[in-house]
Amino acid sequence: MVTIENLHKKFGKNQVLSGVDLTITDGGIFAVLGPNGSGKTTLIKSVLGMVIPNKGNITVLGENIKKNSDYRHKIDYLPQIANFPSNLRVKELIKMIKDLRKPTNEDERLIQLFKLEPFLDKKLGNLSGGTKQKVNLVLTFMFDSPLIILDEPTTGLDPISLIRLKDLIKAEKAKGKTILITSHIMSFVEEISDEIVFILEGKIYFKGSIQKLKTKTNQPDFEHAIASILSDNHA
Amino acid sequence: MLKILKYSFYDLMRSRWSYVYFAFYLLLGVVLLFLNNDLSKAVITLMNVIIVLVPLIGTIFGVMYYYNSKEFTELLLAQPLKRSSIFLGQYLGVALSLSMSLILGLGIPFVLYGLFESSAIWDFSLLLVTGTFLTLIFTALAFNIALSNENKIKGFGYAILLWLFLAVIYDGLFLMTLIMFEDYPLDKVSLIGTMLNPIDLSRTLILLKLDISALLGYTGAVFKQFFGTSFGLIVSFVMLTVWVILPVLRIVFKSKKKDF
Numbered sequence: 001m002v003t004i005e006n007l008h009k010k011f012g013k014n015q016v017l018s019g020v021d022l023t024i025t026d027g028g029i030f031a032v033l034g035p036n037g038s039g040k041t042t043l044i045k046s047v048l049g050m051v052i053p054n055k056g057n058i059t060v061l062g063e064n065i066k067k068n069s070d071y072r073h074k075i076d077y078l079p080q081i082a083n084f085p086s087n088l089r090v091k092e093l094i095k096m097i098k099d100l101r102k103p104t105n106e107d108e109r110l111i112q113l114f115k116l117e118p119f120l121d122k123k124l125g126n127l128s129g130g131t132k133q134k135v136n137l138v139l140t141f142m143f144d145s146p147l148i149i150l151d152e153p154t155t156g157l158d159p160i161s162l163i164r165l166k167d168l169i170k171a172e173k174a175k176g177k178t179i180l181i182t183s184h185i186m187s188f189v190e191e192i193s194d195e196i197v198f199i200l201e202g203k204i205y206f207k208g209s210i211q212k213l214k215t216k217t218n219q220p221d222f223e224h225a226i227a228s229i230l231s232d233n234h235a
Numbered sequence: 236m237l238k239i240l241k242y243s244f245y246d247l248m249r250s251r252w253s254y255v256y257f258a259f260y261l262l263l264g265v266v267l268l269f270l271n272n273d274l275s276k277a278v279i280t281l282m283n284v285i286i287v288l289v290p291l292i293g294t295i296f297g298v299m300y301y302y303n304s305k306e307f308t309e310l311l312l313a314q315p316l317k318r319s320s321i322f323l324g325q326y327l328g329v330a331l332s333l334s335m336s337l338i339l340g341l342g343i344p345f346v347l348y349g350l351f352e353s354s355a356i357w358d359f360s361l362l363l364v365t366g367t368f369l370t371l372i373f374t375a376l377a378f379n380i381a382l383s384n385e386n387k388i389k390g391f392g393y394a395i396l397l398w399l400f401l402a403v404i405y406d407g408l409f410l411m412t413l414i415m416f417e418d419y420p421l422d423k424v425s426l427i428g429t430m431l432n433p434i435d436l437s438r439t440l441i442l443l444k445l446d447i448s449a450l451l452g453y454t455g456a457v458f459k460q461f462f463g464t465s466f467g468l469i470v471s472f473v474m475l476t477v478w479v480i481l482p483v484l485r486i487v488f489k490s491k492k493k494d495f
Contacts, residue, residue: 072315083306
């Protein structure tokens with residue numbers, strides 16, 4: 001599904017990614033983890049073509065992404081911070097994104113699911129953080145693309161919406177889609193993901209199942225396993 | 236690109252500032268035409284206002300729009316759209332809505348005044364054409380500055396400096412060189428110097444069309460000889476077009492390499 005070879009990225013003097021090699025197979029939920037500033041978002045944005053790598057190759061569904069924009073038809077992306085043009089109404093934004101990508105009716109179901117009906121005529125600038133995130137989720141999930149990338153999807157969501165989000169992600173997985181998630185909420189990651197990709201200092205430190213991570217670090221639970229990687233490498 | 240253009244354009248059409256800008260020109264046009272009654276004087280006054288104000292508004296609007304729509308741009312970047320079409324669409328959205336405010340704002344009072352029967356129609360059209368060119372040029376320059384500067388304050392600062400340089404400082408430096416080298420023949424140098432600044436170029440173009448070049452002395456005669464001919468006119472418009480194309484190309488080039 002996604003192949004990344006020898007990816008390097010530098011912002012000024014700050015080397016963020018230094019030789020990432022990663023293969024994401026078809027189907028399943030992959031969690032990209034790592035401490036703050038380890039390059040998770042940079043990695044994801046490189047796959048999306050928003051960050052231009054200094055070196056390395058990325059292919060998505062067999063297409064090299066360099067100087068290409070069509071492959072993004074096959075990706076649904078949820079950005080980390082939901083910042084939308086503030087003088088646009090929710091309804092207009094949804095209509096606009098549909099106009100830019102392709103027609104779909106899926107948005108109605110998602111609006112119902114997240115109970116967004118009362119906000120449709122409100123301006124995006126007047127919405128709370130959690131409601132904006134729900135709009136963000138609607139925009140992401142309304143297209144039926146084979147690859148879904150979620151950057152911190154749980155930010156600002158209330159418990160009930162979080163449950164709905166988990167159900168939604170599981171349903172997408174059941175359709176055979178590939179889902180990439182970054183999150184700092186370990187319980188969420190543990191519950192939902194099939195495989196962990198751990199980034200440390202710009203490289204892939206670990207890739208495999210949660211069980212494998214626990215064995216490797218010799219820790220009984222997932223949260224401690226992650227913590228032990230971090231303390232081993234920073235102590 | 237057309238879809239982005241459409242949304243940027245609508246977005247700006249809903250913003251209060253487009254109407255303020257439009258209303259300003261409407262008021263200016265009405266006051267100058269109906270309270271003054273001397274058409275050629277009105278055109279000269281309008282020229283003085285347009286030459287200074289259009290670049291300033293183009294620069295500020297361009298920079299402001301880019302920084303304000305940053306989130307929207309990031310949303311668009313994750314969609315299956317080419318980068319060049321995103322940025323060119325936004326640029327044209329800003330430039331066209333500003334041009335529309337200018338053309339409608341000045342055009343309506345002139346039409347009401349009975350422009351189509353007057354002989355000033357060519358002078359007036361030239362005024363609007365150069366105004367539109369200046370909008371296109373300075374909005375493109377503003378987008379360039381904004382693309383190269385992540386920091387909003389810096390971006391605004393550079394944009395204002397650029398405007399100040401081309402509208403005021405350039406003329407000063409130009410005049411100083413002319414005085415310093417007054418012993419030499421300077422007609423070619425001053426012609427080229429004028430060509431290199433879009434504001435000066437537009438001003439000269441309009442002044443010479445208005446047949447007041449006698450006021451400009453010997454250099455005026457040289458200029459008249461050059462700009463008055465159709466060759467000079469074509470060269471001037473080619474220069475203005477180049478002034479649009481170069482910054483637009485840099486927008487395309489720069490946006491392809493930028494990280495978001």
